[in-house]
Amino acid sequence: MRTAYSVETVRAAERELMARLPDGALMQRAAAGLAAACADLLGRVYGSRIVLLIGSGDNGGDALYAGARLARRGAGVTAILLTPERAHTGGLAALRRAGGRTAGVDAAEASIERADLVVDGIVGIGGKGGLRPEVAPLAAAAARSGAAVVAVDLPSGVDVDTGEVRGEAMRADLTVTFGTHKPGLLIDPAREYAGVVRLVDIGLALPSEAVELEALQHADVARLLPLPAAETDKYRRGVVGIAAGSARYPGAAVLAVAGALRGGAGAVRYVGPAGDAVIARFPETLVSDRGPKKAGRVQAWVVGPGAGDDAATVAEVLATDVPVLIDADGLRLADPEAVRGRTAPTLMTPHAGEAAALLGVSREEVEGARLASVRELAARYAAAVLLKGSTTLVAGAGGTGPVRVNPTGTSWLATAGSGDVLSGLTGSLLAAGLTAVDAASVAAYLHGLSARFAADGAPVGAHDVAEGIPGAWRDVRG
Known part of the structure; x- marks a missing residue:
C-alpha cells in the first residue's frame, strides 16, 4: 500500500532524522536520488544542457547539489537564482566547484529554451497558492521549450496537502519526491501537474497513525477479495439487493445488476420496474416487483441508479438495518436526516456534480478541492463517501482517518452507465x-482496472467494463 503524509508530519520526521545525522547528510541523500532520476530521464548526461530554477527553500538546495553531481558527469548546468541572496550557500558553492554557472531571472527564458532538462526547485513543500507573478512566465517557458521538466519534491505552485492548484503552477514530466508520497501528488488537479512520481527513500520514520492518504495496490486488494470456502453456499456468500431503474432508465438497472453479479456475492435480488429488461439479460437474477420489504433477505442494498423520482423506494431501503449504497438519483431523493440516523453502514457514491449539489457549492469547487469535499460530505452525512472522478476518493463515515485514493482507472471511464456498474459491484462486495x-x-480498483483492460486505448462502453471485471479480478489474484 502506498501512503501519503502531510507536510507537518514530514517535517517532524525530517527534524528527528537530521538530529541523528551529520549536518547536511539528509540533503545529500535527497540530491543523490534527484541526480540519479535526472540522469535516467536524460539517458545521456555528458553534453546535456540542464537549467535549475532555484528558489530559497531546501528543495533549491537539493537541486543545486544534484546539479553539481550532474555537472561532474559532463552536463552543462546553469542555475537561475530567483532570489540570489537567499539561495542555499552550500549547494551554490558545490555547483560552482563542479563547473556549473549561475544566472539571474533576466536570462531564465533564453536558458530554458536551449535546455534539455529543467529542474524545478522553486518552491518547497510549504508553499501555498500559485506561482508568484514574476515567476509564472518560467512555467510557460518550460512548457514551450520541449525540455523535460523534473520537479523537486512537488511541482511549484500546487498545494501539497490538498492537491489544489490556485493559480499558475509548473507542469512536470517527473516529480522526484523524498521520504514519502504527499497527498497533492496523488490527487487531481495537482496530480496532473506532477507527471510520473518517483519516490526516493531518505530514511524517514513516519508514524502509521498519521497517514493522510492510502492507495491500495494489487496485493492489498487481493487480501480483501471475498473468496468462497468449500462449504459456502450462495446465501453464505451474501445476497445483494438492487433497487434501481425506471421506465425511463431501465438500462441503469441492467448495468447495476451486471456489476453486482461480478462482485463476489452469491445472489442478486432486483426490485423495480425494469424487471423484464433485467431478467432478459441476466436470467440468474432474483426479480421481484413487490418492493424492497418483500424482496427477500439481503445483506446489502444498492439504491438510486436510474430511479427517477421514486423517493418511496429510497426511503424504504434507508429504513432497513443492512448496509446501503446510495447512488445517482438516490442521492437527490434521500432524506439527509434518514441517512444520518442510520445505524447500519451507509455509503454514498456521488460524482462531482452530485457532490456539489449535496454540499451547496459549484462543481468547479468540488473538482478543485476533492480531498476537502469528500471529507466534508462524509462528516455532514455521517456516511462513507466514494467521490467519483479523475481521482476517485473514499472517505470513512465522519470524514476522519486516512482517505483512500484509487490508483487505477482511465479517462475512457467517463461514459454513460459506468457509475451504475460501479454501484452494483460495490454493493456486492x-x-x-x-x-x-x-x-x-x-x-473502484477493479472497476478502473477492468476499464483499462477493456479500453486498451480506445472508447469503451459500460457493458464492456462490467464484462471485464472477472479479468481484473484474476489479474489482481494472480
Whole structure:
C-alpha cells in the first residue's frame, strides 16, 4: 500500500532524522536520488544542457547539489537564482566547484529554451497558492521549450496537502519526491501537474497513525477479495439487493445488476420496474416487483441508479438495518436526516456534480478541492463517501482517518452507465462482508482496472467494463 503524509508530519520526521545525522547528510541523500532520476530521464548526461530554477527553500538546495553531481558527469548546468541572496550557500558553492554557472531571472527564458532538462526547485513543500507573478512566465517557458521538466519534491505552485492548484503552477514530466508520497501528488488537479512520481527513500520514520492518504495496490486488494470456502453456499456468500431503474432508465438497472453479479456475492435480488429488461439479460437474477420489504433477505442494498423520482423506494431501503449504497438519483431523493440516523453502514457514491449539489457549492469547487469535499460530505452525512472522478476518493463515515485514493482507472471511464456498474459491484462486495471503505476501495480498483483492460486505448462502453471485471479480478489474484 502506498501512503501519503502531510507536510507537518514530514517535517517532524525530517527534524528527528537530521538530529541523528551529520549536518547536511539528509540533503545529500535527497540530491543523490534527484541526480540519479535526472540522469535516467536524460539517458545521456555528458553534453546535456540542464537549467535549475532555484528558489530559497531546501528543495533549491537539493537541486543545486544534484546539479553539481550532474555537472561532474559532463552536463552543462546553469542555475537561475530567483532570489540570489537567499539561495542555499552550500549547494551554490558545490555547483560552482563542479563547473556549473549561475544566472539571474533576466536570462531564465533564453536558458530554458536551449535546455534539455529543467529542474524545478522553486518552491518547497510549504508553499501555498500559485506561482508568484514574476515567476509564472518560467512555467510557460518550460512548457514551450520541449525540455523535460523534473520537479523537486512537488511541482511549484500546487498545494501539497490538498492537491489544489490556485493559480499558475509548473507542469512536470517527473516529480522526484523524498521520504514519502504527499497527498497533492496523488490527487487531481495537482496530480496532473506532477507527471510520473518517483519516490526516493531518505530514511524517514513516519508514524502509521498519521497517514493522510492510502492507495491500495494489487496485493492489498487481493487480501480483501471475498473468496468462497468449500462449504459456502450462495446465501453464505451474501445476497445483494438492487433497487434501481425506471421506465425511463431501465438500462441503469441492467448495468447495476451486471456489476453486482461480478462482485463476489452469491445472489442478486432486483426490485423495480425494469424487471423484464433485467431478467432478459441476466436470467440468474432474483426479480421481484413487490418492493424492497418483500424482496427477500439481503445483506446489502444498492439504491438510486436510474430511479427517477421514486423517493418511496429510497426511503424504504434507508429504513432497513443492512448496509446501503446510495447512488445517482438516490442521492437527490434521500432524506439527509434518514441517512444520518442510520445505524447500519451507509455509503454514498456521488460524482462531482452530485457532490456539489449535496454540499451547496459549484462543481468547479468540488473538482478543485476533492480531498476537502469528500471529507466534508462524509462528516455532514455521517456516511462513507466514494467521490467519483479523475481521482476517485473514499472517505470513512465522519470524514476522519486516512482517505483512500484509487490508483487505477482511465479517462475512457467517463461514459454513460459506468457509475451504475460501479454501484452494483460495490454493493456486492458490501453484501459479501467488506466494510464500506474496503468495498468502495476494492470496487473502484477493479472497476478502473477492468476499464483499462477493456479500453486498451480506445472508447469503451459500460457493458464492456462490467464484462471485464472477472479479468481484473484474476489479474489482481494472480
